[in-house]
Amino acid sequence: MGSRMFRLGLGWQPHPGMLALARRPVHELARATGATVGIFVLREGRALTAAAVPGEWDTFAPMRAGTAFPWTTAAGKVLVAGAPAGLxxxxxxxxxxxxxxxxxxxxxxxxxQEVAEGVCCVAVPLRGRSGTAVAALCALVDPSQPLSPLTASVVRTGRVISASMQGRPGR
Structure with a gap:
């Protein structure tokens, strides 16, 4: 039962087909920026990593599917800010x-560097068909990198993924 449950767990995702739709844009974002890029969902009051692509800073602050972080990370904040009250x-x-x-x-x-010294993150919501945030796209970088160009890249990538999830052209 252990290996079967593990395989079932690996297949879970917050929105039908989201991980497949996000795979290419997430890899492109990581390659273009050098950032470690992840997709997060809010579970039990924490930001849970649903998928991640390692970047240049992966050894310092690794992201792996299944890893949970405080909701006060950029990914958690963007999800809590858009969620209904009572979370x-x-x-x-x-x-x-x-x-x-x-x-x-x-x-x-x-x-x-609010959650971990030496780590800066930018996150945007990923919106499903109803327009509500079902996950967050987050990029993690060294604090020496300027956040403005990273933010613009993350916002663009988030729009592409959200458009795909909503069944419309995204570029």
Whole structure:
């Protein structure tokens, strides 16, 4: 039963076909930016890695499918900011509602060494057919890299993946 359960678990994904639709754009993003790139879902109050492609910083902060991180990462923030109230997350700070509004307005979240020293992340929501966020696309880089060009690349890639998940052309 162990190996069968493991194989079943590997087949799980938050949106039908999402991982197949995201495979090429995620690899292209990792190759173009050098970032470690992952797709995350919110589970049990944490950002759970559904898939990852290693980048230049993978040895410092590895991402692997099945690894969970605090919801306060960029991926977790973008998912919590767009989720309905009542999620099982740690009590947000008083400033969270203001930060969540900024994330929703900007369309992305950033983590500048807030969770782990030496690691910066940019994340965007991946939207399914209904337009709601079903996952987050996140790129992790060294803090010495400028985040503005990375953010633009992550936003573009997120739009491509979301468009594919919604059944429309994305480029």
């Amino acid at each position: 099982p997350v740690d009590p947000p700070t008083k400033a969270w509602s203001r930060e969540a509004a900024q994330i929703r307005e900007a369309g992305f979240a950033v983590d500048r």
